[in-house]
Amino acid sequence: MKDFDFETPIDRRGTGCSKWSRYGDDVLPMWVADMDFAVAPPILHAIRARLDHPVLGYGVARDALRDAVVAMLAREYGWDVAPEAVCFLPGVEPGFNMALRALLAPGDGVVVQTPAYKPMLAAPGHWGLRRVDAPLAVRGDDVLCDLDALRAALAKSRALLFCNPHNPLGKVFTRAELGSIAAAALDSGAVIVSDEIHCELLFDGRRHIPIASLSSEVAARTVTLMSASKTYNIAGLKTACAIIPDAAMRDRFLASKAGMVDSVNVLGLEATLAALEHGAAWKAELLRYLQGNRDWLVEAVRGRLPGVTVHRPEGTFLAWLDGSAIGIGEPQPWFLDRAKVALSPGAEFGAPLGARLNFGCPRSVLEAGVARLQAALAAR
Numbered sequence: 502m503k504d505f506d507f508e509t510p511i512d513r514r515g516t517g518c519s520k521w522s523r524y525g526d527d528v529l530p531m532w533v534a535d536m537d538f539a540v541a542p543p544i545l546h547a548i549r550a551r552l553d554h555p556v557l558g559y560g561v562a563r564d565a566l567r568d569a570v571v572a573m574l575a576r577e578y579g580w581d582v583a584p585e586a587v588c589f590l591p592g593v594e595p596g597f598n599m600a601l602r603a604l605l606a607p608g609d610g611v612v613v614q615t616p617a618y619k620p621m622l623a624a625p626g627h628w629g630l631r632r633v634d635a636p637l638a639v640r641g642d643d644v645l646c647d648l649d650a651l652r653a654a655l656a657k658s659r660a661l662l663f664c665n666p667h668n669p670l671g672k673v674f675t676r677a678e679l680g681s682i683a684a685a686a687l688d689s690g691a692v693i694v695s696d697e698i699h700c701e702l703l704f705d706g707r708r709h710i711p712i713a714s715l716s717s718e719v720a721a722r723t724v725t726l727m728s729a730s731k732t733y734n735i736a737g738l739k740t741a742c743a744i745i746p747d748a749a750m751r752d753r754f755l756a757s758k759a760g761m762v763d764s765v766n767v768l769g770l771e772a773t774l775a776a777l778e779h780g781a782a783w784k785a786e787l788l789r790y791l792q793g794n795r796d797w798l799v800e801a802v803r804g805r806l807p808g809v810t811v812h813r814p815e816g817t818f819l820a821w822l823d824g825s826a827i828g829i830g831e832p833q834p835w836f837l838d839r840a841k842v843a844l845s846p847g848a849e850f851g852a853p854l855g856a857r858l859n860f861g862c863p864r865s866v867l868e869a870g871v872a873r874l875q876a877a878l879a880a881r
């Protein structure tokens with residue numbers, strides 16, 4: 502039985518939402534990484550309950566929230582952390598920028614596995630750091646990390662800015678892969694800044710493994726960034742946390758807030774607690790729905806969009822379309838113009854002939870989007 506409605510489209514126009522505001526009414530937005538689903542009822546309830554108190558001053562995480570995060574890390578990942586290792590932040594992007602600012606010196610290298618989420622590509626440049634790209638390769642449905650290339654990149658660097666599950670490739674790293682990557686980082690003396698914002702959005706029964714949970718040695722060299730924002734579709738509430746077991750590293754990280762990063766959204770804190778305590782049933786149904794969308798999309802792309810290559814994402818609600826064989830140049834502007842579908846441009850991820858499609862929407866919307874892409878290709 503289905504308890505939650507992921508099928509009925511919700512009109513988001515006019516709500517000040519980024520996704521549906523950027524383009525005209527004739528365009529179907531399938532770009533920025535939020536979903537078109539209603540937030541889980543217990544989360545909405547918690548936000549409304551907080552609003553029954555009429556004062557909305559600066560927030561701080563209550564002990565109940567900190568304890569819920571610690572309990573979740575132990576329960577879901579077998580990772581024991583002290584409550585003080587959890588630092589609340591107004592977002593994961595500020596978190597990885599704070600980490601780079603805190604732990605590296607101008608001129609240091611930062612390895613990024615490409616293609617990569619645009620703010621991760623940009624972050625080293627904000628702090629006078631050198632970005633060193635380590636490309637991931639797509640082979641069939643697999644995304645492969647070339648360890649020799651990673652080691653070579655790490656040899657020129659002081660940090661690995663890691664993303665797992667990976668945006669935009671939807672790759673979920675296995676324990677063996679994580680072990681090799683962590684060993685490569687530690688051998689080179691690099692710290693790991695691990696963006697795990699998509700950590701609960703995994704398909705086919707996969708389980709997330711925080712890279713820092715591999716061993717106390719890895720944990721001592723890692724800043725892990727997590728949030729309920731992607732899984733529970735509360736990205737607009739700007740609430741996240743960094744988990745930093747090493748006290749000295751944590752002090753430096755927190756000092757790097759200076760002048761930039763302030764306290765966390767009070768409604769986001771309540772929403773995160775509600776997600777952790779009461780979100781499991783909604784999340785389970787969401788994952789079933791998203792997995793169905795993923796499978797439908799992969800078959801549809803392979804059967805109906807000639808020249809477009811797609812691999813089956815293992816997590817996230819994002820599909821990477823490789824358009825290098827279509828012969829239309831950069832796919833995003835072409836499809837925006839001809840199909841009136843707004844994908845995320847591959848150029849933003851450092852791969853101009855790709856495009857990212859967000860399938861976190863009702864199936865009917867996904868079907869409409871693919872039908873538009875198909876018609877545009879057929880009319881060439």
Ligand SMILES: Cc1ncc(COP(=O)(O)O)c(C=O)c1O
Nearest residue numbers: 534592593594595618668696698
């Ligand atoms: C990998 C990754 N990291 C960070 C973010 C942004 O997180 P936040 O809004 O918490 O800064 C996103 C959003 O799409 C993302 O995909």
